[in-house]
Amino acid sequence: MARILSLFRSQPFLALLGRRNPTFCNMSMDSGARETFRAAVEAVQPDTVVRQSIERNGDSVVIDGRRFTLSHNMHLVGFGKAVLGMAAEVERILGDHLVRGVISVPHGMQQTLQQHGKSHLLLKADSRIKVMEGAKHNLPDDDSLKAAEGIKQLATELTEKDLLLVLISGGGSALLPAPVPPISLQEKLDVTRRLAAAGATIQELNKVRRALSLLKGGGLAHHAHPAQVVSLILSDVIGDPLDLIASGPTVTCEVWPEEVLSILERHKLLSSMPASVTQVLARQGPRWKDSNKHSDSPGEALNAVIGSNTVALTCAGRRVRELGFRPVVLSPGVCGDVRLVSRLYGLLARFACSQEEPSPEIAAEVLRLGPEVGVESWDLCRTMQVLGEGRAEGWGATCVLAGGEPTVELTGKGRGGRNQELALRVGLELKGLELPPQGPVFLSGGTDGQDGPTEAAGAVTDAGLYDEAQAQGLDIDGFLSNNDSYTFFSRLSGGERLLVPGLTCTNVMDVHVLLIPPIPIKIS
Numbered sequence: 001m002a003r004i005l006s007l008f009r010s011q012p013f014l015a016l017l018g019r020r021n022p023t024f025c026n027m028s029m030d031s032g033a034r035e036t037f038r039a040a041v042e043a044v045q046p047d048t049v050v051r052q053s054i055e056r057n058g059d060s061v062v063i064d065g066r067r068f069t070l071s072h073n074m075h076l077v078g079f080g081k082a083v084l085g086m087a088a089e090v091e092r093i094l095g096d097h098l099v100r101g102v103i104s105v106p107h108g109m110q111q112t113l114q115q116h117g118k119s120h121l122l123l124k125a126d127s128r129i130k131v132m133e134g135a136k137h138n139l140p141d142d143d144s145l146k147a148a149e150g151i152k153q154l155a156t157e158l159t160e161k162d163l164l165l166v167l168i169s170g171g172g173s174a175l176l177p178a179p180v181p182p183i184s185l186q187e188k189l190d191v192t193r194r195l196a197a198a199g200a201t202i203q204e205l206n207k208v209r210r211a212l213s214l215l216k217g218g219g220l221a222h223h224a225h226p227a228q229v230v231s232l233i234l235s236d237v238i239g240d241p242l243d244l245i246a247s248g249p250t251v252t253c254e255v256w257p258e259e260v261l262s263i264l265e266r267h268k269l270l271s272s273m274p275a276s277v278t279q280v281l282a283r284q285g286p287r288w289k290d291s292n293k294h295s296d297s298p299g300e301a302l303n304a305v306i307g308s309n310t311v312a313l314t315c316a317g318r319r320v321r322e323l324g325f326r327p328v329v330l331s332p333g334v335c336g337d338v339r340l341v342s343r344l345y346g347l348l349a350r351f352a353c354s355q356e357e358p359s360p361e362i363a364a365e366v367l368r369l370g371p372e373v374g375v376e377s378w379d380l381c382r383t384m385q386v387l388g389e390g391r392a393e394g395w396g397a398t399c400v401l402a403g404g405e406p407t408v409e410l411t412g413k414g415r416g417g418r419n420q421e422l423a424l425r426v427g428l429e430l431k432g433l434e435l436p437p438q439g440p441v442f443l444s445g446g447t448d449g450q451d452g453p454t455e456a457a458g459a460v461t462d463a464g465l466y467d468e469a470q471a472q473g474l475d476i477d478g479f480l481s482n483n484d485s486y487t488f489f490s491r492l493s494g495g496e497r498l499l500v501p502g503l504t505c506t507n508v509m510d511v512h513v514l515l516i517p518p519i520p521i522k523i524s
């Protein structure tokens, strides 16, 4: 730590690079932040990521460096909020080689896509893929149970000549419920609901789901054995853990009943579990033992993450450069309490906007706070170095890009989401950083286009937020304590700070954009 700090304290560490001409563009900072978010979402569109991951060469395809021969032997299953668009692209690429398929997608998806003019994400009229809609409100139901049965059936019938392409995206767990008997769907739903309400993380939730399911935790790959299985995954979990995204249906993993029991105990649910759940957890051996599949093989699969927060941030960085800002990717794994996250962005902005030498005290606080919100010290140092270069070397405007999924502790009854709440809190942190012609700007947006139960994906904010709210008689603290960020931004200046991209058809968690203008430096 001392060594890192001395970097900021003593040396003109930024003079390492030659001077460049500032290239700050004509675009307003607000528009720049919105365009950056748009580019991030664009990069992880379901059809785009599939197109980039399957290379068709005559009668073969190359996926993730592996070649597969096509002879009208390709079958497809999928589950998740983005898989309809992914399947539409697979259909275009594979043509006749695609024999049949079943996908499980959210209720009303096809109609919604039609209404939003996204027909390129819909299947052909004479498609061989059956679309099954279900899981209203992101919860497993009878419709998604039927879809899961259809998917299991298709997988079970495959032979060694077949190739099964599995499309997976966020929301996949609720769209593929297959409780291990004798657990009923209702019992499984209750367990999931109560865990979520008790504040279990997605990692905890999906470890429990895996243990109670015939298809999760590698069960689908087992059912498809001896066919070859290839999964294309659009990740919505920090760190892209294959075994946890949609509860890893094609990733064989050992279930440790002790671990599951300790998760249930931690959330004070163990004593109220139904007998069926305790019975299944007490069983030895694989969960799929009583399936009608004759082999006990776990089933091998090639699992490829084809879209993620990292991909979105990298592509957004390219666009940022075209716009004349210098990009730096902080981290795709920002998590933890939204209050700490907002503090970190406030500190980074202060560090970057200092008109004198960057403050070692601020750098120290950044380094102390970062690990609490999932950001490595190395990434913080790299980011501060670029920000320091920006101000000392006259690079022009800098753009810090990050992503992840912070959490909000809900104490009020208002309408909002973690992105709008983060933007609101960062706005307060930036107070006092007004710089002519404009100070730093911060955007936080959910890449799925929806932040909590609101129509907005997030909001854009800056140092003028506090005064603007005061002038319009809006008490920020009151809105914050009631978790009412959506109402706040809707009332402020006619809602112009809200980010409302509409349905984006994808989901790689949230994107954060911190734009720092060129800083006029005091020469002493």
Ligand SMILES: Nc1ncnc2c1ncn2[C@@H]1O[C@H](COP(=O)(O)OP(=O)(O)OP(=O)(O)O)[C@@H](O)[C@H]1O
Residues within 6 Å of the ligand: 138, 170, 171, 236, 407, 408, 410, 413, 414, 415, 416, 417, 418, 421, 446, 448, 450, 451, 452, 453, 483, 484, 485, 507
């Ligand atoms: N009034 C509110 N203010 C702030 N945050 C809220 C509010 N209501 C809900 N949230 C937060 O919104 C999140 C749920 O919203 P959302 O459906 O966008 O989540 P998600 O994790 O992106 O879901 P998914 O990606 O599976 O669709 C939760 O983290 C919850 O704490």
Ligand SMILES: O=C(O)[C@H](O)CO
Residues within 6 Å of the ligand: 169, 170, 171, 172, 173, 174, 202, 206, 236, 237, 244, 245, 246, 247
């Ligand atoms: O479906 C799920 O399990 C979540 O969206 C995480 O992938």
